[in-house]
């Protein structure tokens with residue numbers, strides 16, 4: 001049937017309006033996407049940015065070793081220049097001696113967070129300035145630590161929603177640091193890209209689990225007492241336990257859904273406790289199932305991690321890693337492993353826990369998990385470091401100034 005002239009005209013007008021609305025929608029979607037690159041997180045403040053910041057998609061952690069000749073004054077100069085670099089870069093400006101300032105123009109919520117190992121604190125202010133918890137962690141039975149991933153004198157934690165931004169900032173800061181320190185290790189991790197999921201969604205790790213549900217929230221009354229150091233040169237700072245934990249993705253593949261859920265005490269599908277309906281439901285560790293056992297197994301990760309304290313005293317803020325398997329291309333050719341067993345992944349969690357005191361936060365929980373936790377079967381700590389994260393600074397100041 002042919003449309004009459006008037007009807008065809010009306011149809012055309014409707015179509016044009018529709019297309020115009022479509023163009024508007026495309027333009028606003030494009031504007032929203034571009035806002036991701038332009039977004040900034042303030043550098044200055046009571047606390048350093050990058051601890052309670054809604055985690056960015058990409059993070060690189062670089063541990064440095066101070067050179068023998070780097071003394072107190074050299075450390076002061078280093079921290080002053082790193083602070084200057086960081087305050088510029090996080091605002092979307094080039095660092096002072098930036099050879100590629102173009103790369104700095106997309107800050108993408110860049111944060112730079114500095115952490116101190118014991119040696120840096122000792123060189124600046126002597127043994128007495130060391131917080132009691134600033135030392136390597138006690139040894140745990142499950143540890144298979146590789147020296148190349150352990151410790152460090154100065155940590156650069158660089159994170160943004162864009163990987164080019166992170167790479168550029170890392171290079172600028174390393175160029176500043178290299179006369180005073182050498183590279184010890186560098187580890188990079190990732191989460192979902194911004195915009196892939198609703199912001200505030202709890203991340204999933206590479207086992208597929210929702211990871212980070214039970215965590216202190218900055219708006220909680222007791223958050224400061226749990227996470228921020230109250231006094232001394234560290235007032236307003238915190239501690240970071242950084243663990244590189246390998247995850248056996250092949251072994252996890254062989255576990256069925258009920259097995260996975262029992263190991264965790266939560267459902268992988270929606271993160272709800274085995275006694276609840278939704279991710280944020282309070283687990284009932286006393287509930288008994290039809291066979292007379294607790295519904296949430298006593299050996300599950302959440303039952304063991306919870307302990308007597310109702311709420312965890314650490315802020316977990318981990319990143320996934322999935323690195324190249326060195327030599328993987330040659331392994332098959334050399335016939336070292338049967339095709340089905342060939343190593344295809346070096347993946348896991350860059351597990352980060354922030355707390356006011358490592359000995360009250362991370363250590364007691366890790367002790368319990370070390371004694372018993374079904375999840376240990378598929379997870380192995382291979383790297384470990386503890387850093388003091390000093391407080392933030394005001395404009396004109398520098399990170400670490402309270403130590404001098």
Ligand code: HEM
Nearest residue numbers: 209210211212213214245302305306312349362365366379
């Ligand atoms: C690769 C290793 C690990 C994986 C895959 C893992 C995964 C998870 C998951 C999926 C949850 C449940 C959801 C949540 O509340 O976040 C959880 C809870 C928790 N994990 Fe882990 N975790 C690992 C290592 C650790 C370590 C090393 C510690 C500390 C020593 C730890 C401490 C906790 C705590 C405190 C909770 C909350 C328990 C509660 O409900 O009160 N986890 N973990």
